[in-house]
Amino acid sequence: MTRQNNRALMLLIAGFTLWSGAFVLLYxxxxxxxxxxxxxxxxxxxxxxxxxxLVPLAVLAxxxxxxxxxxxxxxxxxxxxxxxxxxxxxxxxxxxxxxxTACI
Amino acid sequence: MSPVLKTLCLGAxxxxxxxxxxxxxTLDPAGPRAANLALLWWVMFWGSVVLFALVMILFxxxxxxxxxxxxxxxxxxxxxxxxxxPIPVLVLLTGTALVLGEQLLPHGQAPLRIGVEAxxxxxxxxxxxxxNSAEExxxxxxxxxxxxxxxxxxxxxxxxxxxLGGKIDAVPGHVNVIRLEADEPGTYWGQCAEYCGEGHDTMxxxxxxxxxxxxxxxxxxxxxx
Ligand SMILES: [Cu+2]
Numbered sequence: 220m221t222r223q224n225n226r227a228l229m230l231l232i233a234g235f236t237l238w239s240g241a242f243v244l245l246y247x248x249x250x251x252x253x254x255x256x257x258x259x260x261x262x263x264x265x266x267x268x269x270x271x272x273l274v275p276l277a278v279l280a281x282x283x284x285x286x287x288x289x290x291x292x293x294x295x296x297x298x299x300x301x302x303x304x305x306x307x308x309x310x311x312x313x314x315x316x317x318x319x320t321a322c323i
Numbered sequence: 324m325s326p327v328l329k330t331l332c333l334g335a336x337x338x339x340x341x342x343x344x345x346x347x348x349t350l351d352p353a354g355p356r357a358a359n360l361a362l363l364w365w366v367m368f369w370g371s372v373v374l375f376a377l378v379m380i381l382f383x384x385x386x387x388x389x390x391x392x393x394x395x396x397x398x399x400x401x402x403x404x405x406x407x408x409p410i411p412v413l414v415l416l417t418g419t420a421l422v423l424g425e426q427l428l429p430h431g432q433a434p435l436r437i438g439v440e441a442x443x444x445x446x447x448x449x450x451x452x453x454x455n456s457a458e459e460x461x462x463x464x465x466x467x468x469x470x471x472x473x474x475x476x477x478x479x480x481x482x483x484x485x486x487l488g489g490k491i492d493a494v495p496g497h498v499n500v501i502r503l504e505a506d507e508p509g510t511y512w513g514q515c516a517e518y519c520g521e522g523h524d525t526m527x528x529x530x531x532x533x534x535x536x537x538x539x540x541x542x543x544x545x546x547x548x
Contacts, residue, residue, distance in 0.1 A: 311414065319421060320428050323428050
């Protein structure tokens with residue numbers, strides 16, 4: 220496997236790996252906030268975590284898997300679009316933590 | 324198909340259809356929260372019917388009018404069928420579930436709170452005046468939200484009155500709250516909805532909804548006992 224393919228393969232799994240990590244993080248913050256009674260801090264913490272989670276996903280979505288001069292392979296193209304999908308999925312799927320009822 | 328099998332299949336059909344109404348039917352809602360859940364069910368049902376019909380039409384076109392579909396490239400199918408079709412459908416369904424789900428939550432405190440303790444294999448209800456109901460019947464006023472504070476004594480059970488609302492787990496050492504409301508006076512059956520041992524299938528209870536003034540009188544009578 221070439222170095223270029225290696226990089227593209229890592230990028231291919233990076234987006235949704237980060238996505239699932241952020242999902243668990245937001246889930247945990249929601250549950251811990253209720254369990255420990257973070258009160259009025261709970262929502263701002265969730266919103267900050269939402270925005271922060273999206274940063275690495277956004278970086279990946281704009282990251283070109285192949286460096287300048289390298290040819291585009293189907294692997295590098297898949298990596299690019301998988302990461303863009305992860306970014307959009309992040310915006311959409313995490314969005315309810317910014318407004319839905321967290322604790323009852 | 325053998326005659327015996329055919330008779331069995333035909334004979335079983337009414338039992339399957341009977342699941343659509345009756346004492347434990349979520350599709351026969353008797354209160355605002357159950358109505359939300361039934362509405363969500365219908366939205367999902369009709370959504371799936373439309374999508375299924377669409378897929379079947381494409382399927383038949385592919386067989387019988389393949390020329391009509393020939394002008395679509397694989398990229399069209401991937402972008403159209405893989406992105407443009409599912410994303411709005413999923414956003415719409417998730418949005419519906421979020422809006423309807425939010426309305427189920429017990430925001431603030433209901434005027435009436437009733438304690439529920441599940442144990443193998445019975446339900447025990449405690450009214451605000453401290454009186455217990457032993458016979459697995461709980462009385463509530465109709466037309467008013469009631470909070471049930473649910474816990475368990477031994478294993479995990481689940482409190483479910485399908486015609487009044489959603490279900491919630493009864494967990495030992497933890498209190499879960501569910502808000503239910505009956506529009507009209509009547510009897511609404513409940514059932515343990517988490518397998519909890521050999522008596523699970525008979526772990527029923529009843530919610531009796533009364534006109535508010537009748538309920539208030541019952542509470543006063545009880546308090547004196
Ligand atoms: Cu049970």
